[in-house]
Amino acid sequence: MNIKTNSGFLIALATSLFFIACVKDNDYTVPQNLGVEENLKLEAILDSIQNNQLELKSIKDLKNLYNSGTDPVKIVSNIVVKGYVISSDAKGNYFREFYIQDAPENPTAGIKVVLNLTNSYNKFNFGREVYIRLKNLYIGETNSGDGVISIGGKIKLTDITEIESITQNQIENYMFRAPTTEVIVPKTVTLGGLENVANIGTFVRIENAYFSSNLAGKAFVDPSEDFDTKRQVETCEGPSVVTTFLETSSFASFANNGLPEGGGSINAVVSRDFRGDFTVLVLNTLDDLDMKNTRCTPLAIADFSTILLNEDFEATSGEINILDWTNYSEAGSKKWRAYDDVNSLSKATRMGSFRSGDESTISWLITKGINLETTGEEYVSFETSTSFADGSTLEVLISENWNGTVANITDANWVALPARIAANNDDFNSFKFSTFINLSSYSGTAYIAFKYIGNGNEDFDGTYELDNITIIAK
Structure with missing residues (x-):
């Protein structure tokens, strides 16, 4: 009887392994080189994802469930997140935590995992593919408002706005390794x-x-x-x-x-x-x-005497209406407006969805077209501040193929520029410099856009201020 039972189990297991190995998406290949129990648990997770009993959610979408500084969110749905370990406590620079990102190369999002486990690099090594079943775990911060969104096991008893580690008992039931260890490309x-x-x-x-x-x-x-x-x-x-x-x-x-x-x-x-x-x-x-x-040396500012754009908003009032600029509301009722900044004692422009009542707010402020063909090297810069950004966002974009018409804004190709933009943690009394952003890789007539995204919800109705947009060139 024991022999028959074990044989049946082995046949069923082999069939299951064969079926899942035939799945076209290689992300769901069942591991072969882990312990039997761990192997079977991950097999069940992957099988449930394939059968739509569990939802595989991206790290980016998972982080969007939580807004920094708010109370932790308990996950009550059947969702799983997948990531690749990018930190290691082997040298003692991390303690009872590790980070995962959504791809071995060119990631779009990462998240911290806090767990009651030292020397975690022995189990969750650098590059290891990991699945975390999230139901009954928490998304939040270990230090409320620090901006590092994390996965934890429970709410802290001494501070209900923060989360604590996944316990060792929880690790066995919520965190699963795949056999894959990828090469992580920074x-x-x-x-x-x-x-x-x-x-x-x-x-x-x-x-x-x-x-x-x-x-x-x-x-x-x-x-x-x-x-x-x-x-x-x-x-x-x-x-x-x-x-x-x-x-x-x-x-x-x-x-x-x-x-x-x-x-x-x-x-x-x-x-x-x-x-x-x-x-x-x-x-x-x-x-x-x-x-x-050797250490690098900054370029001489005196070499950039050509000014392609210089807008300080001093001549504006009401809704921004500057010649050849575009102030466009893609969604919602709010547009960029001029205001008198009491801290800088000058005019600037701002955008926010506070008390808008709008389900979605997407507002664009786009510069006039900038001819990048007559100069050899160009840099754009600007200044931003916030009056409680909350969960709203501001990004700066560039397009080489927008034709200048409102109807084609969302059809154009817009690329995010690597600028410093003020956040909730920054002093709202002062503006933050974007740094000089190199535009030399772009050509033709380019447009710079400032895109605000928020809504009327109090967690996403922040305000951004913008001033002193310049483009200098050789």
């Missing part, structure tokens, strides 16, 4: 574009980077710090120097190593510091630094 970004929320939780590469000159001879961690140390990183972007921070735990094995004094590249995970005040880079290992070259 996404090259500029320091100016680093603060884009889409980069939080992803593995990136910063080129032409170096540590601030006043850090010469210092270690990664300040010996007076108990936990983490932020060291300023700089890079040249056109005629300016842009800065951010590399954050290192005092428990990292390389905490006392000296900082490199040359220039080069940094591969790291993008995160935020404990209070959420700064976007930071976090290393996995010193092998992710290659800084043996």
Whole structure:
């Protein structure tokens, strides 16, 4: 009887493995080299996805369920998220957490996973494909408002606005490894574009980077710090120097190593510091630094004497109506308007959906066409601030093929530019400089667009302010 039962089980298992292996989408191939129990659990998850009993949700869509600073969201539906591990606690720079992103190369989103497990790199190694069944888990922040959206196991007893780790007992029932370990290719970004929320939780590469000159001879961690140390990183972007921070735990094995004094590249995970005040880079290992070259030098601003665009909104009032510019509401009732900024004591423009009552708000402010054929090198810059951005967003885009008519705005090809844009964490009393953004790879007549997205819901009805848009060129 035992022999017959075991044989039946093996036949059923083999049939199941054969069926799923024939699925066209290789993402759902059943692993063959994990433990039997873990293998069978993941097989059940993948089979349920194929049969539409579970929904495979993207990391981006999962993060959209939660707005930074609000109460954690308990997942009550049958959804699963898939990702690739991009952090490692092997060198002690991470503690009971790891990050996953949605693709091994060119990711669009990443998220932190907090779990009660040390040395997690032994199980969830760098590049490992992981599935997390989310029903009864939580989406939120471990430090409310820090901007690092995370997956956790429960709400913190001492603060109901924050989440705590997935327990070891939960790990066995909610987190599943695939046999695949992919090669993770860092996404090259500029320091100016680093603060884009889409980069939080992803593995990136910063080129032409170096540590601030006043850090010469210092270690990664300040010996007076108990936990983490932020060291300023700089890079040249056109005629300016842009800065951010590399954050290192005092428990990292390389905490006392000296900082490199040359220039080069940094591969790291993008995160935020404990209070959420700064976007930071976090290393996995010193092998992710290659800084043996000379430091970069910013271009001379005096060489960029040609002004292709200079708009400070001082001559505007009411809805923005500038010659050859476009102020267009794709959805909702709100458009960009001029206002007097009490902090800068000058005029600017702003857009927000506060109390609009609109289900959706999408509003475009597009510059006049800029001829990029008569100059050799061009940079655009601007300034932004917020009056509580909430869950609304502002992005700056460029198009080389828009024909200038409202009817074709959404049909044109618009590419996001890597600009620093003010966020909830920034001081609303002052404007934030975008950095100089290189336009030299674009040609013909180009248009720069500022696109606001929000709605009348109080979690998504923020306001953005915009001023001093310039394009300089050689």
